[in-house]
Amino acid sequence: MRITEGYYQVKMNIRQYMQSRQAGRVKKVLLGQNLNDGWLAKVLIYFLLAVIAFLYLQPLFYMMSTMVKSVSDLIDPVVQWIPRKLHGQNLADAWRGLHYPEAFTNTLVIALSCSLLQVISCAITGYALARLRFPGKAAAFILIIITFMVPPQITIIPMYTIFGKLGWLNTPLVFIIPAMFAQGLRGALFIIIFRQFFLTQPKALEEAAKMDGASAYRLFFRIMLPLARPAIIVVFLFSFIWYWNMYYEPSMFLNKEFLPLSLRLNLMQQELMGNSAINFNAGVGKDPISEGPKMAAAFLIILPPLIIYTFTQRWFSEGIERTGLVE
Known part of the structure; x- marks a missing residue:
């Protein structure tokens, strides 16, 4: 049991x-x-x-x-x-309404040239603020931060006056020349990105190069700038996208002689609204006549940045991590 x-x-x-x-x-x-x-x-x-x-x-x-x-x-x-x-047919109408080849070329000239110039000028400025010693260095960095905080609507009138006196209005020079001197669109942010990146680099590299007799320019272009590839990729992509999508600044400085895609889209939308008011009484809500071409035009505008990001996503993500923007 x-x-x-x-x-x-x-x-x-x-x-x-x-x-x-x-x-x-x-x-x-x-x-x-x-x-x-x-x-x-x-x-x-x-x-x-x-x-x-x-x-x-x-x-x-x-x-x-x-x-x-x-x-x-x-x-x-x-x-x-x-x-x-x-x-x-909506894509065909959008292509004609945007004058896509001409507007695409204008937008590409502004975005590509300004992005490349901002990469070089902001990298030089960021390296100077991070490594070099000169009088007024702290004051210069404070002024750069202030320019980053000031809204563009406050400075648009004096900038319009200055560009008008220089004869740059209605030309891409209103964007190219400021980008050449690190004062383009979001230039202060890019200077800060490069400054923070160069501050993280070991000083032993500079000391070894100086012992070999390298000048400041050779030290920057032969050693420090190649090391800054992550920051370069981040700054270039950010700058390119912002110049590609900008609307406020071109609407103030450019006219019908040199129009980017953003302004062409606005003109196309106005034309479609006028045609719809004649041909269709849409009432309240979306207009079925103009909705298709407008969406097709918007897709044609965002397609190039999407393609660029598709091929550069890996380097862009690595650059974000290595430049410290995630912090």
Whole structure:
């Protein structure tokens, strides 16, 4: 009798041990050793990331869906994301309405030239503020920070007056010349990025180069500037995107003789609104006649930066980390 009871007791203990061990494995799989190791935490994190990604990508999906819809699909409330038939006329209308080849060339000239000039000028200025010693260095850095904090709307009138006296209005010189002297669009921010990057470099490199007889210019262009590739990539991409998308400054300094894509889009929208007022009474809400071409035009404008970012994403992410912007 006692043997039988002992057998059943051992059997129950083994069963409880196996159940507890199995429960521990399930708990470990679901929750993990740490809070973020288990499947539940991963599912929650992926769900949140998917929601955030959808919120960011939804405007792009809406743009791409609307630009291939016909007027009948835009009017039909049943058609939401996928059109019944792809309609390519909106892209053709947007291409003609934007004068895309001419406007693309104008925008590319401004964005590319100003970005390259800002990389060089801001790198030189940032290196001087980080490594060189000269009178008024602290005051110069404070002034740079002040220019970063001042809104452009405050300085737009004196800048317009100065550019008008110099004869630069309605030409790309209003953007190229300031970028040449590290005072272009967001120039103060780029100087700060380069300054912070050069401050992190070891002084032993400079000391060794100076012992070999390298001058300050050779030290910068042959040693320090190649090391600053992460900062160069970040500054170039930021500068290029901001110059590509700017609207306020071109609307003040440029006219119909030299228009970038942002101003062409505004003119095209005005023309479409006038045509829609004649041809269609849309009432309150979106205008189905002009909605497709406008979305197609917006897509044509953002397509080049998207392509550039697609091929430079890895270097851009590395540059963000190494320049300390994530902090």
